Amino acid sequence: MxxxxISQLMEQGYHIIEFGVPRKVEGDLWEYLSGLDGELLEIFILEELLTWDDVQLEKIYLRLT
Structure with missing residues (x-):
């Protein structure tokens, strides 16, 4: 990854990667995330991933594939 x-996914309207699948969030992103009731989900916020370095992104990619 x-x-x-990541930028391409964001341009296509995606907001998060959930269990390895890009997803669009309707409404407020943070409200959606807070509504998960602490479930143990593997969710990555695309906007935050842009701040990660290439080594971290590669680790995420390997974990998701």
Whole structure:
């Protein structure tokens, strides 16, 4: 996973990656996330991933594939 790939997903309207699948969130993102009631979900916020370095992104990619 690269920052370019993440940017492309965001341009397509995606907000998060949930269990390895890009997802669009209707309404407020933070409200959606807070409504998960602490469930143990593997969710990555695309906007935050843009701040990660390439090594961290590669680890995420390997874990999701």
């Amino acid at each position: 690269t920052k370019e790939h």
